[in-house]
Amino acid sequence: MTQETTMSTEAVRPRHDEHRITVLGAGTMGAGITSLALVHGVPVTLVDVDEAALDRARARVDHQTRVAHLMGAVPEGVAPGRLSTTTSLSSVSEATIVIEAITERFDLKAALLTDVGSRTKPGTALVTNTSSIPVDDLAAYPPRPEDLVGAHFMNPPYLIRAVEVVRGPRTAPRTLDALYELLDALRRESVVVADAPGFVTSRLLHPMINDAARVVQEGVANVEDVDALMVGCLGHRTGPLRTADMIGLDNLVDSLRVLHERTGDERCRPCDLLLAKVGAGDLGRKSGRGFFTYERTEQLS
Numbered sequence: 001m002t003q004e005t006t007m008s009t010e011a012v013r014p015r016h017d018e019h020r021i022t023v024l025g026a027g028t029m030g031a032g033i034t035s036l037a038l039v040h041g042v043p044v045t046l047v048d049v050d051e052a053a054l055d056r057a058r059a060r061v062d063h064q065t066r067v068a069h070l071m072g073a074v075p076e077g078v079a080p081g082r083l084s085t086t087t088s089l090s091s092v093s094e095a096t097i098v099i100e101a102i103t104e105r106f107d108l109k110a111a112l113l114t115d116v117g118s119r120t121k122p123g124t125a126l127v128t129n130t131s132s133i134p135v136d137d138l139a140a141y142p143p144r145p146e147d148l149v150g151a152h153f154m155n156p157p158y159l160i161r162a163v164e165v166v167r168g169p170r171t172a173p174r175t176l177d178a179l180y181e182l183l184d185a186l187r188r189e190s191v192v193v194a195d196a197p198g199f200v201t202s203r204l205l206h207p208m209i210n211d212a213a214r215v216v217q218e219g220v221a222n223v224e225d226v227d228a229l230m231v232g233c234l235g236h237r238t239g240p241l242r243t244a245d246m247i248g249l250d251n252l253v254d255s256l257r258v259l260h261e262r263t264g265d266e267r268c269r270p271c272d273l274l275l276a277k278v279g280a281g282d283l284g285r286k287s288g289r290g291f292f293t294y295e296r297t298e299q300l301s
């Protein structure tokens with residue numbers, strides 16, 4: 001009797017083909033993570049507070065899943081997962097795993113995790129895709145801090161194989177195992193790091209991009225030349241300013257603010273050029289213009 005009660009209220013670890021994930025936030029990363037899951041046969045409920053964001057996300061997912069097929073980033077013989085979109089949080093109670101990918105603002109994430117954590121079954125992993133907020137700061141909010149773990153997918157998630165997994169001091173081993181299982185089903189490689197502001201990737205990349213923008217701001221070189229030198233001389237794959245456009249300049253500024261507040265490192269204070277671009281609505285690929293300009297299909301990818 002007791003065992004039956006336990007089984008009906010605790011999350012049961014799903015098999016590879018039994019995942020049902022809810023993704024919270026239908027922006028750049030929410031859409032990308034959704035595309036990755038769908039092409040691996042995993043059904044997704046994508047949630048956003050903004051209906052227009054859900055409309056844009058459906059178009060992006062449609063485009064990205066086609067690109068994933070063209071680029072051979074899809075496993076053979078796997079039927080695509082089904083996508084549902086909604087503004088309601090009701091699906092989280094049935095999800096095998098919940099991935100939070102909303103705006104990089106501590107207050108928004110804390111409020112959402114408080115609500116979502118009270119709706120999930122105990123033992124259901126709550127995964128945050130934050131770029132810079134320490135996982136343990138967020139773990140103070142859901143009722144079961146041990147269910148929270150970080151998975152820092154990079155953009156675009158359906159093409160980038162490695163995922164920075166952030167183990168908070170209170171993350172339970174079973175939560176990490178659930179995340180590994182999902183990443184395995186999605187054919188991603190995990191690199192596990194300790195909890196800290198910006199972890200490894202944002203701590204190194206975001207101040208570097210801020211410096212690249214500052215170099216342009218100071219008139220040392222133009223946008224094209226900064227990227228050309230970083231690609232041609234230093235082997236950077238896309239150049240820091242094109243990478244900034246891919247990330248989204250609004251998200252980059254939010255993330256730099258978190259890093260600046262939590263580390264005191266002045267290199268992380270967002271430079272005036274970045275702030276001006278965000279103020280003008282030039283957010284990078286997603287808005288069609290940032291440091292560079294983009295066609296409609298590029299905005300979707």
Ligand code: NAD
Nearest residue numbers: 025027028029048049053101102103104130131155247251
């Ligand atoms: P984005 O601005 O493109 O999208 C955020 C979405 O969250 C918006 O559609 C917004 O309406 C939605 N949202 C806000 N509050 C919500 C709530 N309470 N419930 C549901 N939806 C809500 O942001 P993004 O670039 O996709 O970033 C999302 C997260 O992923 C951030 O934490 C960011 O730091 C992280 N991240 C971003 C990148 C990147 O390259 N952009 C890479 C890795 C991690």
